Amino acid sequence: xxxxxxxxxxxxxxxxxxxxxxxxxxxxxxxxxxxxxxxxxxxxxxxxxxxxxxxxxxxxxxxxxxxxxxxxxxxxxxxxxxxxxxxxxxxxxxxxxxxxxxxxxxxxxxxxxxxxxxxxxxxxxxxxxxxxxxxxxxxxxxxxxxxxxxxxxxxxxxxxxxxxxxxxxxxxxxxxxxxxxxxxxxxxxxxxxxxxxxxxxxxxxxxxxxxxxxxxxxxxxxxxxxxxxxxxxxxxxxxxxxxxxxxxxxxxxxxxxxxxxxxxxxxxxxxxxxxxxxxxxxxxxxxxxxxxxxxxxxxxxxxxxxxxxxxxxxxxxxxxxxxxxxxxxxxxxxxxxxxxxxxxxxxxxxxxxxxxxxxxxxxxxxxxxxxxxxxxxxxxxxxxxxxxxxxxxxxxxxxxxxxxxxxxxxxxxxxxxxxxxxxxxxxxxxxxxxxxxxxxxxxxxxxxxxxxxxxxxxxxxxxxxxxxxxxxxxxxxxxxxxxxxxxxxxxxxxxxxxxxxxxxxxxxxxxxxxxxxxxxxxxxxxxxxxxxxxxxxxxxxxxxxxxxxxxxxxxxxxxxxxxxxxxxxxxxxxxxxxxxxxxxxxxxxxxxxxxxxxxxxxxxxxxxxxxxxxxxxxxxxxxxxxxxxx
Amino acid sequence: xxxxxxxxxxxxxxxxxxxxxxxxxxxxxxxxxxxxxxxxxxxxxxxxxxxxxxxxxxxxxxxxxxxxxxxxxxxxxxxxxxxxxxxxxxxxxxxxxxxxxxxxxxxxxxxxxxxxxxxxxxxxxxxxxxxxxxxxxxxxxxxxxxxxxxxxxxxxxxxxxxxxxxxxxxxxxxxxxxxxxxxxxxxxxxxxxxxxxxxxxxxxxxxxxxxxxxx
Numbered sequence: 054x055x056x057x058x059x060x061x062x063x064x065x066x067x068x069x070x071x072x073x074x075x076x077x078x079x080x081x082x083x084x085x086x087x088x089x090x091x092x093x094x095x096x097x098x099x100x101x102x103x104x105x106x107x108x109x110x111x112x113x114x115x116x117x118x119x120x121x122x123x124x125x126x127x128x129x130x131x132x133x134x135x136x137x138x139x140x141x142x143x144x145x146x147x148x149x150x151x152x153x154x155x156x157x158x159x160x161x162x163x164x165x166x167x168x169x170x171x172x173x174x175x176x177x178x179x180x181x182x183x184x185x186x187x188x189x190x191x192x193x194x195x196x197x198x199x200x201x202x203x204x205x206x207x208x209x210x211x212x213x214x215x216x217x218x219x220x221x222x223x224x225x226x227x228x229x230x231x232x233x234x235x236x237x238x239x240x241x242x243x244x245x246x247x248x249x250x251x252x253x254x255x256x257x258x259x260x261x262x263x264x265x266x267x268x269x270x271x272x273x274x275x276x277x278x279x280x281x282x283x284x285x286x287x288x289x290x291x292x293x294x295x296x297x298x299x300x301x302x303x304x305x306x307x308x309x310x311x312x313x314x315x316x317x318x319x320x321x322x323x324x325x326x327x328x329x330x331x332x333x334x335x336x337x338x339x340x341x342x343x344x345x346x347x348x349x350x351x352x353x354x355x356x357x358x359x360x361x362x363x364x365x366x367x368x369x370x371x372x373x374x375x376x377x378x379x380x381x382x383x384x385x386x387x388x389x390x391x392x393x394x395x396x397x398x399x400x401x402x403x404x405x406x407x408x409x410x411x412x413x414x415x416x417x418x419x420x421x422x423x424x425x426x427x428x429x430x431x432x433x434x435x436x437x438x439x440x441x442x443x444x445x446x447x448x449x450x451x452x453x454x455x456x457x458x459x460x461x462x463x464x465x466x467x468x469x470x471x472x473x474x475x476x477x478x479x480x481x482x483x484x485x486x487x488x489x490x491x492x493x494x495x496x497x498x499x500x501x502x503x504x505x506x507x508x509x510x511x512x513x514x515x516x517x518x519x520x521x522x523x524x525x526x527x528x529x530x531x532x533x534x535x536x537x538x539x540x541x542x543x544x545x546x547x548x549x550x551x552x553x554x555x556x557x558x559x560x561x562x563x564x565x566x567x568x569x570x571x572x573x574x575x576x577x578x579x580x581x582x583x584x585x586x587x588x589x590x591x592x593x594x595x596x597x598x599x600x601x602x603x604x605x606x607x608x609x610x611x612x613x614x615x616x617x618x619x620x621x622x623x624x625x626x627x628x629x630x631x632x633x634x635x636x637x638x639x640x641x642x643x644x645x646x647x648x649x650x651x652x653x654x655x656x657x658x659x660x661x662x663x664x665x666x667x668x669x670x671x672x673x674x675x676x677x678x679x680x681x682x683x
Numbered sequence: 684x685x686x687x688x689x690x691x692x693x694x695x696x697x698x699x700x701x702x703x704x705x706x707x708x709x710x711x712x713x714x715x716x717x718x719x720x721x722x723x724x725x726x727x728x729x730x731x732x733x734x735x736x737x738x739x740x741x742x743x744x745x746x747x748x749x750x751x752x753x754x755x756x757x758x759x760x761x762x763x764x765x766x767x768x769x770x771x772x773x774x775x776x777x778x779x780x781x782x783x784x785x786x787x788x789x790x791x792x793x794x795x796x797x798x799x800x801x802x803x804x805x806x807x808x809x810x811x812x813x814x815x816x817x818x819x820x821x822x823x824x825x826x827x828x829x830x831x832x833x834x835x836x837x838x839x840x841x842x843x844x845x846x847x848x849x850x851x852x853x854x855x856x857x858x859x860x861x862x863x864x865x866x867x868x869x870x871x872x873x874x875x876x877x878x879x880x881x882x883x884x885x886x887x888x889x890x891x892x893x894x895x896x897x898x
Contacts, residue, residue: 054862054864054865054868055728055737055740055864055865055868056737056738056740059737081737081738082737082738083737083738084736084737084738085731085734085735085736085737086734086735086737086872086875087733087734087735087875088733088872088875088876088879089879090876090879090880093879111856157854161737162734
């Protein structure tokens, strides 16, 4: 019965569920069961490699990594059915993360030998582990943090770059070269490996730094020949395979060098180091691709890769903030490119203008392709005739931009919040009137509709127009508390979907029966609360995480719950993106509804905490705006 | 001949409790009278330190020499017809002896189980089992008394020392029902919990463990 219980557990959880019954039984026989009281350090960063893969039977663990300054940051949580410990197990390298029991935790443990055997004999099993491994390959938190999104130049994607493109020229030596000679060649060429050719000039093996270390360690004679110590199994990758494939193979075979074959010929060699350099760069090669395009049609083709890239980012990355940052960067570039093409088509504008975005785009929080929220502010004109002329120009420009963006995959806004709508294409003085009107004589309706404009951000043109507008309305807000009171009312009315006894409140009928709207009930209330606090404090930033950061020193509620707010927001965004990515993979349009039954226990627990935090913040808002709450 | 618990050296007293090997065992009996009653089944699991080996478990039904008491059938659910075809206690004890080796034997009120096993060993002219043995109930009581004044509510719960009550207290999930193997597995998990906290209370070696929990 002990064994049966283990087998039925394995059947439910990847990667074990990929195994067939007899293998599963055999695996279960090799399992042992461990118990870790809450807060036990199970694996320690920079400690010895993990000697087993552990799968959580009950409880949960948190995974931490040292950031700059040596402070541990939580980068992941694992819950029931999840596994950990395979990266260092396979790499036989130092443990890369610290794993701590977040609850009293019971794990099924499978020893290293058994895991390696399974990886060798069961391709599906290996595949699963490899796909997980790549998330962590030689990546450090510092690197991630230090890496600027604006970094560009020659960077390219790990996933799309053919390995042939980064292969270095191979240095070869005949098989009867002595070890000393080989070492001298390596030292002179500053390389870490040599390919050994046999008598027929065919690659027969490789010798690497590692092999030479062994030579020294074993006090072998340096006059010995390379053919006696070289590794004979030459693991190779085709020049057309992506670098990603190369990384997988390196991990699989635990090697640091790999030869690249092109059309049957030795093309070159790639090293672990080359791949790391490549991986250290951002998806901005994609951005470079965008820059090169000249027509809308070309942009459509390029942007088709977007969702795949986000998917890969999701697999790779741990922080929602960096993913949405990259998405924003890419979307901005697409938008700028479209505007450039438009300007070429319609000529230079009669007056300076600024193309702005707002809503999630303004907050730099776009996930998968969202709809358009944009507008045009143009400089005030001297005469009515000049304004008419400007309007004519910007009308044509805006409509072209809208249609192009639709073609590329950004749906048009259902509420018509786009520059193509004459209402949102105005000279600066009109925009000032809009804001003045919203702020000084607010109605609940108008405030609700205006909210997204307070997240506006310039993307193209004369940024000073947008900034001037901001400097105009910020002081107005301070003088008109009633406006903020209306915002507070909107926030308070949107209560989190947690019912009595902590159950989730879900839709009772319709298409989304038993689901709740993660955007409406989670992301939006947080956005709204943080926006309110920011406007109160005169903060001009738009991204929610940036705003939270700026509020930390200025707002008492944010000061107290700073970390919680950041984690809550990160968690919601990450959950949403993962869900949407699954939907896209299943070729369904991405949406925001989630069935709480499909969440893991850990996710449920976390999301309850998030909702609890939202209620707490709403409480603060009620307290502050009591006289204005209706 | 016999390589199991009669002949081999015992676990050294100086060994760390986290490294020692354990056999957690439980028996089902026809009744509690050492003279009249006998063993119906034996279940055991192995532990390497605090790790429970999922693949290494031992479970044998035994054809009792003295026949079965009908009231005990109600408790363990093993009927006479089920055990008729089963091996005799002699064969099973040989196998158990190999399974236990020189490990430390662990059980809940394990003295009772050991007394019955020794009775059978004696009857067939063999020596008592030599393994060091600890009782999870005694360890539990020690832990509670060691927590001392910090857990005043303990006295109120003093009566609930049976395996299932303790399992509930330590949040160990189990199916009700008396089966020697599943009970041994629950006991092992309980012991596993103890092993994680004992070093913090100064219980580090097998010697220390025997001091607080010797059966």
